[in-house]
Amino acid sequence: MKYNPRACNSLAMLPQFLARHPASPDETGQGFLASMFELQEMLKDVTGMAGVSMAPMAGAHGEFAGVAMIRAYHDARGDNARREIIVPDAAHGTNPATATMCGYTVKEIPTDATGSVDLAALRAAVGPHTAGLMLTNPSTLGVFEKTIADIQQIVHDAGGLLYYDGANLNAILGKVRPGDMGFDVIHMNLHKTFSTPHGGGGPGAGPVGVAERLLPFMPIPLVLNENGFYRLATEADLPQSIGRMSANMGNAGVLMRAYVYARLLGREGMHRVAEYATLNANYLMARLRAAGFDLAFPERRASHEFIVTLKKLKDTTGVSAMDFAKRLLDYGYHAPTTYFPMLVPECLLIEPTETESRETIDGFVEAMIAIKREAETSPDLVKGAPYSLPVRRLDDVRAARELDLAYKPAA
Amino acid sequence: MPFIPHTEEDVSAMLGAIGAASIEDLFDEIPPALKTGKLKDVPDGLPEMAVARLMQERASQDGFWSSFIGAGVYEHHIPAAIWQITTRGEFYSAYTPYQAEASQGTLQLIYEYQTMMTRLTGLDVSNASLYDGASALAEAVLMAVRSHKTSRRVLVPKTVHPIYRRVVDTTVRNQGIELVELDYDPATGQTVLPADPGSFAGVVIPQPNFFGVLEDVHAMTDWAHDKGALAIALVNPTTLAVLEAPGNWGQTGADIAVGEGQPLGAPMASGGPYFGFMCCRQTFVRQMPGRIVGRTVDLDGKPGFTLTLQAREQHIRRSKATSNICTNQGLVVTAATQYMALLGPQGLAKVASASHAGTVALADKMAAIAGVTRAFTSPFFHEVVLKLDDNAKDVLRALRAQGILGGLDISGWYPELGQAILVCVTETKTAADLDHFVQHMERILSKRREAPPCAYKS
Numbered sequence: 012m013k014y015n016p017r018a019c020n021s022l023a024m025l026p027q028f029l030a031r032h033p034a035s036p037d038e039t040g041q042g043f044l045a046s047m048f049e050l051q052e053m054l055k056d057v058t059g060m061a062g063v064s065m066a067p068m069a070g071a072h073g074e075f076a077g078v079a080m081i082r083a084y085h086d087a088r089g090d091n092a093r094r095e096i097i098v099p100d101a102a103h104g105t106n107p108a109t110a111t112m113c114g115y116t117v118k119e120i121p122t123d124a125t126g127s128v129d130l131a132a133l134r135a136a137v138g139p140h141t142a143g144l145m146l147t148n149p150s151t152l153g154v155f156e157k158t159i160a161d162i163q164q165i166v167h168d169a170g171g172l173l174y175y176d177g178a179n180l181n182a183i184l185g186k187v188r189p190g191d192m193g194f195d196v197i198h199m200n201l202h203k204t205f206s207t208p209h210g211g212g213g214p215g216a217g218p219v220g221v222a223e224r225l226l227p228f229m230p231i232p233l234v235l236n237e238n239g240f241y242r243l244a245t246e247a248d249l250p251q252s253i254g255r256m257s258a259n260m261g262n263a264g265v266l267m268r269a270y271v272y273a274r275l276l277g278r279e280g281m282h283r284v285a286e287y288a289t290l291n292a293n294y295l296m297a298r299l300r301a302a303g304f305d306l307a308f309p310e311r312r313a314s315h316e317f318i319v320t321l322k323k324l325k326d327t328t329g330v331s332a333m334d335f336a337k338r339l340l341d342y343g344y345h346a347p348t349t350y351f352p353m354l355v356p357e358c359l360l361i362e363p364t365e366t367e368s369r370e371t372i373d374g375f376v377e378a379m380i381a382i383k384r385e386a387e388t389s390p391d392l393v394k395g396a397p398y399s400l401p402v403r404r405l406d407d408v409r410a411a412r413e414l415d416l417a418y419k420p421a422a
Numbered sequence: 423m424p425f426i427p428h429t430e431e432d433v434s435a436m437l438g439a440i441g442a443a444s445i446e447d448l449f450d451e452i453p454p455a456l457k458t459g460k461l462k463d464v465p466d467g468l469p470e471m472a473v474a475r476l477m478q479e480r481a482s483q484d485g486f487w488s489s490f491i492g493a494g495v496y497e498h499h500i501p502a503a504i505w506q507i508t509t510r511g512e513f514y515s516a517y518t519p520y521q522a523e524a525s526q527g528t529l530q531l532i533y534e535y536q537t538m539m540t541r542l543t544g545l546d547v548s549n550a551s552l553y554d555g556a557s558a559l560a561e562a563v564l565m566a567v568r569s570h571k572t573s574r575r576v577l578v579p580k581t582v583h584p585i586y587r588r589v590v591d592t593t594v595r596n597q598g599i600e601l602v603e604l605d606y607d608p609a610t611g612q613t614v615l616p617a618d619p620g621s622f623a624g625v626v627i628p629q630p631n632f633f634g635v636l637e638d639v640h641a642m643t644d645w646a647h648d649k650g651a652l653a654i655a656l657v658n659p660t661t662l663a664v665l666e667a668p669g670n671w672g673q674t675g676a677d678i679a680v681g682e683g684q685p686l687g688a689p690m691a692s693g694g695p696y697f698g699f700m701c702c703r704q705t706f707v708r709q710m711p712g713r714i715v716g717r718t719v720d721l722d723g724k725p726g727f728t729l730t731l732q733a734r735e736q737h738i739r740r741s742k743a744t745s746n747i748c749t750n751q752g753l754v755v756t757a758a759t760q761y762m763a764l765l766g767p768q769g770l771a772k773v774a775s776a777s778h779a780g781t782v783a784l785a786d787k788m789a790a791i792a793g794v795t796r797a798f799t800s801p802f803f804h805e806v807v808l809k810l811d812d813n814a815k816d817v818l819r820a821l822r823a824q825g826i827l828g829g830l831d832i833s834g835w836y837p838e839l840g841q842a843i844l845v846c847v848t849e850t851k852t853a854a855d856l857d858h859f860v861q862h863m864e865r866i867l868s869k870r871r872e873a874p875p876c877a878y879k880s
Contacts (some may be wrong), residue, residue, distance in 0.1 A: 022477040026481070027485055034493055079595075108746035277466045278466055294439055396870050402522075403522055403724070406721075
């Protein structure tokens, strides 16, 4: 969650842009299409991929496009035995769910004690059935997969393709490129890395990038530049495309905001994104460690995020990560992600991003320390949180058991 | 302008706390061989003023047009309050409402959205939205197959938007699901139900269909139920203010209703963001994909709102989830909820009626021109197919030279119709706009009849 620059919104909402019907001829949208083409080219550069399509409308939608392309690639070669996608156990739930939607079975592999992919398990898992591996790097555990070169080798040697989940691209923007790490297909979350708004849960945008061999399979539309005339590619341009993912051109307005953001940042700004996101995360991690919090992987560098585990606190005081998170709300901080990744018990996944100031981070640390003290001295106080919001702790169990999903006036 | 607030003093103090000599040291776990040099194709950053100038120039280049294109995306007036409120920071920048107690505004808004959508569609429950109309239809097809015990076939009329059909195909292709096309009657433009459809899990019922033609939704719904299949309504939400709600179709109503939410307050904006809506009967709620908000109580018994039925979703069920979707088009739903609240049922009915009246007026005027005929005889709503005795592409290009986008050429998708354009009118068009369009159409057609077409060769 980083700052969403206001200029991105106001310039994407210029009246002519808003008034344009998506089925209008390309001639009537050269300003819009030029912006889209340039964004496509910039995304290629920052990811090191040969082609980019901005058709997918969210991260999971991009994942779907990516895995569908993996499947189209194997199918086009008549390599029909490849029916498995390998996913680390720490992966986002969207990874296995996506593999299923593409007709694949999912094989999970474990994480080793340092938070990295277990190479021996990966070697044992790959084979003639392997369609590909889906990997987030830096991983969902907040650490860079140091053995990425080996991982890449193992998967490619087995004939599989390598999928990059771009959830954590912000951690390496301008530092390392997925294409240089050997990934064949990636998605990016523009609502994370390119600061388009979360909007209370969407809309996002999940462009996909591909290596040379997957170029023919990209989803349409994408934008072509023919001697200065911009047009949307169709089925005729990409006959092997996995097809269309939306009725029009994805979340065009979100892409426009990302384009403005990219122009404001420019090259130097992009290099700085990963640097300061990483600085903030490591600073916050160092301060929490000094304050007595347990880190899930204390011997590792944080990428742009890291994990604190409250297992000891839970064992001694009964205060859970959920209680802790709710108490943070009382202190005016939106709680970090809780209970994900699932392999770390009682965890908080903390991701400050580059746009938070040192002052804000220090304030967060003070709140964490205060809540820890409260948990040790008066645990019931923390377990009853929050107290300062419009409602107190909500009954999720009742919400699911006695479904009330739409208002019905009393009879 | 990287939006980074750190001073040099901050940086050195922070590095000191970490115990690192430089920011570069923080990347010491990345193999040096992989590190990126300078980015090549990203230009230097620009100040906000320069980017604003660039974007204003590009917007002017695209300009404004008098558009009569519909085809699933409609130019409706959006009250000024809606996007001013929607882009307030509290909505615009808010995170996904995972911390329900800190997100009551967002959650209550979605609950109200769900309520309004159930009223519009006449069905029991709604989710918090999907990506767009086409992807919502794809999810409905998957849902029908999950709900059906035996069949993996779904019937999709040719009168469904051709791009929607492609999106469905992209989505379900790898899951062993068979999509079966249903033909339409060339005279009426209505779907023809096959005598022997075989076993199928569901049938898609578009209303109005892609041609703007009204289908016999009651007969289609009952037919589907009679065959043990689900009836999937594909509807334009604006038209539901005056047409029968899917929940009332046939003897027992449609089972699922989906569609494009754009007409409810989203600008056309070259394609998005919009949102797809999905409603269904209570029976199928656990098969529904996407976020759902429910009302519950807090520790003190006070009502509140939270995400619910998450056991269906990918972050819990992983490979066994109903869908991989992990988002909703929250901000656009924020706009749509205000749009519906501001207009109310009467306001929405006025928009629908005015749009339809305009389309009827245009169709009549056009049909009076030599060389223009209506493609179908049956009743239509808010959109109509016109056949031309001339090349549609050339005629549309000539209209464009007059600032008019005169509809969508659908001859490529439906070659059996000959040269045909799909034309729509909304409440934004005045009688003068219609006359302007008709006059130019008449002039262009007559001029092209006089001059040899080769003079206009593309």
